[in-house]
Amino acid sequence: MEWSIDGGDINPLILHIRPQIKACTLLCTLTISMFALAMFAFDQSSQTGFFVPNAFAVNDTGSLSDLSETLDLGTPFYMQHYQHNVSSPKSESEPNLYVNHTNDGLINGTLKVDSIGNNTETLRNNNTVYLQGNYTITTHNMDDASYNFQAIGQYGPDKSYESNGVAVFDENATGKLAFLENSVALYKVKIDADGGGDFYMWLLK
Structure with a gap:
């Protein structure tokens, strides 16, 4: 069948095709828009770490089941009182070295x-x-417990000194000191201008 440009039968065909073209165009536009939106959302979520497992960003620690909002260290389990002449290192290249540095102390107030x-x-x-x-901490019965530590200290203008540190005990604590095996402790040192020193250590539980 042939169609004539100036015939009377071509207009119904054009009227029939135009809605289909419009519908197809609208469908393609919506599809492209949805794809672009999905890619943008994926890109943003990747940048913010949304898909990273086991990551938490909360302000209220009470919402985590077993995590306390505050840390109560309680009474220090280890105390020392001693005399020490405060002297800051002379420069960054000349550290103070303390070899076989010895003090006595008390564990839980009695040991x-x-x-x-x-x-x-x-x-x-x-x-x-x-x-x-x-x-290494040693009792008179030769029970012992050893730890490595790191700390930050601050010298005052009046020849006083303070420091805060973390101690990590090894796995070989023995006897009455066995409770320190594989434990972590926090400690604080304070020395006054006259050289009177106090050392307090708390177990982190």
Whole structure:
């Protein structure tokens, strides 16, 4: 069958095709828009770590089942009182070295122990120092527990000194000190201008 341009039968065909073209165009436009929106959402979620497993971003720690909102360290289990002449390292390249440094102390207020170890004290800036080393705590019955530590200290203008540190005990604690096996502790040191020193250590539970 032939169609004539000036015939009367071509207009119904055009009227029939035009709605189909419009519908097809609209469908293609919606499909492309949905695809672009999905790709944008995926890109944004990847940038913010939305798909990273086991990641939490919460302000209220109470919403996590077993995590307390506050940390109560309680009474220090280990205390030392001693005399020490405060002296800051001379420069960053000349650290203070303490070899076989020894003090005595009390565990849980009753158990007498000796503490001996080595540490390095390195100057950073603004009278701030970084300390690291290891110590062994020993009872008079030769029970012992050893730990490695790191700390940040601050020298005051009046020849006072304070530091805060973290101690990690090894797996070989024995006897009355066996409770320190594989434990982590926090400690604080404070020395006054006259050289009177206090050392307090808390178990982190």
